[in-house]
Amino acid sequence: MPRKTALYDRHERLGGRMVDFAGWLLPVQYESILGEHVYCRVSAVVFDTSHMGQFYFTGPGAGEQLGKLCTQDPAALKVGRCKYGFLLNEIGGVLDDTILMRLGGQQYLLVVNAGTLDGDLEWIQSHMSGAAGVELVNRSGAGWGKLDLQGPRSAEVLGPLVDIDLHKLGYFGVTEAACRGRRLVLSRTGYTGELGYEIMAPADDLVRMFDRLMASAIVRPAGLGARDSLRLEMCYPLYGHELSPLRTPIEADLGGFVKPQREFIGAEALREQFAAGTKQKLIAFRSDSRRRANPENPIFCADRAVGRVTSAAFSPSLKVSVGMGYVDMAFCRLGQELVVDTDRIELPVVVCEKPLYTHGTCRASV
Amino acid sequence: MVPNNLAYTEEHEWVRIEGKTGTVGITDHAQHALGDLTFVELPQIGRQLSRGDEACAIESSKAAASIYSPVGGKVVEVNGALEDDPGLVNSDCYSKGWFYKVELSDPAEAEALLKPAAYEKLLGEGEN
Numbered sequence: 001m002p003r004k005t006a007l008y009d010r011h012e013r014l015g016g017r018m019v020d021f022a023g024w025l026l027p028v029q030y031e032s033i034l035g036e037h038v039y040c041r042v043s044a045v046v047f048d049t050s051h052m053g054q055f056y057f058t059g060p061g062a063g064e065q066l067g068k069l070c071t072q073d074p075a076a077l078k079v080g081r082c083k084y085g086f087l088l089n090e091i092g093g094v095l096d097d098t099i100l101m102r103l104g105g106q107q108y109l110l111v112v113n114a115g116t117l118d119g120d121l122e123w124i125q126s127h128m129s130g131a132a133g134v135e136l137v138n139r140s141g142a143g144w145g146k147l148d149l150q151g152p153r154s155a156e157v158l159g160p161l162v163d164i165d166l167h168k169l170g171y172f173g174v175t176e177a178a179c180r181g182r183r184l185v186l187s188r189t190g191y192t193g194e195l196g197y198e199i200m201a202p203a204d205d206l207v208r209m210f211d212r213l214m215a216s217a218i219v220r221p222a223g224l225g226a227r228d229s230l231r232l233e234m235c236y237p238l239y240g241h242e243l244s245p246l247r248t249p250i251e252a253d254l255g256g257f258v259k260p261q262r263e264f265i266g267a268e269a270l271r272e273q274f275a276a277g278t279k280q281k282l283i284a285f286r287s288d289s290r291r292r293a294n295p296e297n298p299i300f301c302a303d304r305a306v307g308r309v310t311s312a313a314f315s316p317s318l319k320v321s322v323g324m325g326y327v328d329m330a331f332c333r334l335g336q337e338l339v340v341d342t343d344r345i346e347l348p349v350v351v352c353e354k355p356l357y358t359h360g361t362c363r364a365s366v
Numbered sequence: 367m368v369p370n371n372l373a374y375t376e377e378h379e380w381v382r383i384e385g386k387t388g389t390v391g392i393t394d395h396a397q398h399a400l401g402d403l404t405f406v407e408l409p410q411i412g413r414q415l416s417r418g419d420e421a422c423a424i425e426s427s428k429a430a431a432s433i434y435s436p437v438g439g440k441v442v443e444v445n446g447a448l449e450d451d452p453g454l455v456n457s458d459c460y461s462k463g464w465f466y467k468v469e470l471s472d473p474a475e476a477e478a479l480l481k482p483a484a485y486e487k488l489l490g491e492g493e494n
Contacts, residue, residue, distance in 0.1 A: 314404035
């Protein structure tokens with residue numbers, strides 16, 4: 001049986017179409033995926049992301065232990081800052097993509113994906129066993145939750161509800177804050193490319209926060225469908241599509257997020273791959289048509305199979321179909337014309353610069 | 367309530383019969399189940415369709431589907447507005463969201479379609 005988040009009743013009441021996502025019942029949409037997508041780009045939406053994992057690491061050994069497991073360097077991360085990175089296996093393959101947040105000198109929060117949460121936890125615990133000076137608390141699932149408030153008007157909505165000055169919380173900043181005396185963790189991060197915040201709190205407080213956000217005339221709820229098309233326009237990877245244990249961050253064109261001079265699991269494999277290069281790379285593409293490709297569709301150049309689609313959708317912002325896929329290095333240059341075989345038709349596409357959508361407000365000053 | 371002046375199929379298409387012309391679209395139930403339409407491919411004008419032929423390819427933010435012609439005939443007009451704005455099917459499925467018109471090859475075929483009451487009964491059964 002899929003689990004329900006603390007906001008399940010709210011989703012039902014708001015007309016959410018509930019689906020099983022990574023073992024959780026979550027709304028794929030309320031009124032309309034396209035409508036929610038567009039609304040996020042111009043105003044503010046709230047997503048229930050309570051299915052995601054929150055691992056809190058505390059103690060004098062927390063930084064050192066995390067440093068062995070994550071591509072992010074905990075020692076180099078300032079208090080109040082977040083960094084995107086990965087948990088890797090020995091061959092540099094991606095076990096999960098994560099955001100590491102430094103909440104205090106000896107306090108870190110690692111936010112992980114829902115589908116990989118159990119595996120991550122087991123993997124982390126097996127590598128941490130016997131480690132001194134670090135305590136791991138898993139605040140995932142029942143009793144805890146997360147909301148993502150995303151959109152250019154997010155700060156306008158959230159500002160009056162919290163006791164901190166949002167002007168001081170820059171992109172990829174994190175802080176503790178309070179809403180009517182209830183503590184929560186607030187990061188200026190997200191998965192849409194727009195200005196926005198992730199709010200982490202105990203379930204009861206999260207439900208109250210959801211109600212307060214929804215009480216604003218500016219905010220509408222959005223579901224997983226819009227979340228997916230928003231992230232695809234930004235070329236953010238989705239675990240299980242762009243990322244897997246068989247692909248490294250370098251192949252995923254995310255090599256800029258890893259600095260393997262430092263030792264962590266998978267670092268050696270990355271050093272070798274940086275030196276030797278990769279056979280394929282993750283590219284973004286767009287077509288001139290509204291007609292979309294599908295994940296797993298083969299990609300051709302003339303009659304030669306050169307890659308495979310990982311994600312594809314109609315882009316509400318660009319008004320054409322877009323996607324991402326792994327393609328042989330020789331066919332990755334910008335402007336390269338390729339053809340996706342969608343089973344029904346051969347869809348001409350062209351390799352594009354990332355992100356596909358370039359008007360996102362995520363870095364805007366508040 | 368579904369419009370009283372249309373005939374329906376079990377696949378949630380509607381047909382408006384006016385003399386020798388049949389106009390084809392999808393019902394409110396169908397557009398709701400599909401979600402936002404993002405792509406519509408219409409048949410060529412002049413194409414001869416038999417009942418059951420694939421007439422249109424459609425894609426929504428959630429699914430890809432086909433419209434199989436509920437009646438046979440020669441395509442005489444298509445709703446080109448859907449190519450740039452497939453959302454018309456979601457916002458106005460019985461009027462601005464029509465797909466194509468055929469010159470009916472056998473007006474008797476229309477007799478086999480569901481009457482509004484029968485289609486409503488079908489919808490009701492689906493809910494139970």
